[in-house]
Amino acid sequence: MSSHSDPVVIVGGGQSGLAAARAVRAAGLRPLVLEAGDRPVGSWPGYYDSLTLFSPARYSALDGLDFPGDTDHYPHRDEVVAYLERYAAALDAEIRTGVRVTSVTSSGRAFLVHTADGEQIAASGVVAAGGARPLVPDLPGAAGFTGELLHVAGYRNPKPYAGKRVVVVGGGNSAVQIGHELAEVASVTLASHAPVQFLPQRRRGQDVHHWAVTSGFDRLPPEWLIHLVPGRLVNDSGLYQRALQDGAMERRPMFTALDGDNVLWADGAAERVDAVLLATGYVPNLPYLAELGALDANGMPLHTGGPSSTHPGLGYLGLEFQRSFASNTLRGVSRDAEHVIAAVAAYAGGAPAAIGL
Numbered sequence: 001m002s003s004h005s006d007p008v009v010i011v012g013g014g015q016s017g018l019a020a021a022r023a024v025r026a027a028g029l030r031p032l033v034l035e036a037g038d039r040p041v042g043s044w045p046g047y048y049d050s051l052t053l054f055s056p057a058r059y060s061a062l063d064g065l066d067f068p069g070d071t072d073h074y075p076h077r078d079e080v081v082a083y084l085e086r087y088a089a090a091l092d093a094e095i096r097t098g099v100r101v102t103s104v105t106s107s108g109r110a111f112l113v114h115t116a117d118g119e120q121i122a123a124s125g126v127v128a129a130g131g132a133r134p135l136v137p138d139l140p141g142a143a144g145f146t147g148e149l150l151h152v153a154g155y156r157n158p159k160p161y162a163g164k165r166v167v168v169v170g171g172g173n174s175a176v177q178i179g180h181e182l183a184e185v186a187s188v189t190l191a192s193h194a195p196v197q198f199l200p201q202r203r204r205g206q207d208v209h210h211w212a213v214t215s216g217f218d219r220l221p222p223e224w225l226i227h228l229v230p231g232r233l234v235n236d237s238g239l240y241q242r243a244l245q246d247g248a249m250e251r252r253p254m255f256t257a258l259d260g261d262n263v264l265w266a267d268g269a270a271e272r273v274d275a276v277l278l279a280t281g282y283v284p285n286l287p288y289l290a291e292l293g294a295l296d297a298n299g300m301p302l303h304t305g306g307p308s309s310t311h312p313g314l315g316y317l318g319l320e321f322q323r324s325f326a327s328n329t330l331r332g333v334s335r336d337a338e339h340v341i342a343a344v345a346a347y348a349g350g351a352p353a354a355i356g357l
Helices: 015-026 077-090 173-182 208-214 222-228 239-246 333-348
Strands: 008-011 031-035 094-097 101-107 110-115 120-123 125-129 132-134 148-151 165-169 187-192 197-200 233-236 250-253 257-259 262-264 270-272 275-278 282-284 314-317
Touching: 008 015, 008 110, 008 120, 008 333, 015 031, 015 077, 015 125, 015 314, 015 333, 031 120, 110 125, 125 333, 165 173, 173 187, 173 233, 173 239, 233 239, 314 333
Parallel strands: 008 031, 008 125, 031 094, 125 314, 148 275, 165 187, 165 275, 187 250, 197 233
Antiparallel strands: 101 110, 110 120, 132 282, 257 262, 262 270
């Protein structure tokens, strides 16, 4: 039986979970954040060493706490980690680290959240905030490839690749940023299904994120963005485009297969390479919701803009293009949190019973 004293359990203590906790507290309910890692900073510490945000600090903050430093500077990975730690410390919320959720089950109109250490936590609502795994495409010949095949989730810096032949698969921000830094020490090709689409970093004297926020572009729904955005966009000050034009790194159509230590290019040529790095993104990783029946056959969450379409009281945050272009960004997730938590909090707070249901 649900109790209004039961917390809203938020699974994941990264940017999405912290934004959710703030929104739950603002709704007058008690948030409980469960984070598997040792700090409430999400996956940021695990990203590659040189990672720098493409959005300036003024557009890289969660609601309630400005990002420190020059508002026009582009924060480094470690600055984001430090910011999230400060944000978590300032929240009026219980945050438990080192707690891995193994499953969620329903209990009447409430939930039971099960953890790896055997604890069962009664919850009036649940928010799945983050949780992603590397997307590894099915590459013909990958099983027999004798070079290094690595998703960029495991990449840190260019040092191990000095003097080597490297193919980076992907055409987005990470692929281009990593390819560019590798090109300083290695021979690099970007392999992608479509040419790289560059979005100028500055427009009419302002960073492009200024226009994304002030024009309302950040709020356009994903159903419209499909018609407006020509695939993956790479924010560029001109540095990356020049590198491709000058031959510092090259871009070729996606290879057709791997064969021994070779890649087989679309034109039929075989080329020996030392490493293939996959900058192919991430997909939701929410196995603890499988038993509940909240996921589709591919393990993807069933939802409409964040609120679950299978279980009242369950919501999602941090999904790419969940509600907008900015949904899984520092500047956008707080807005999504307000939307999702409004529904979760109304349910957890007894809205159905209030009208006799």
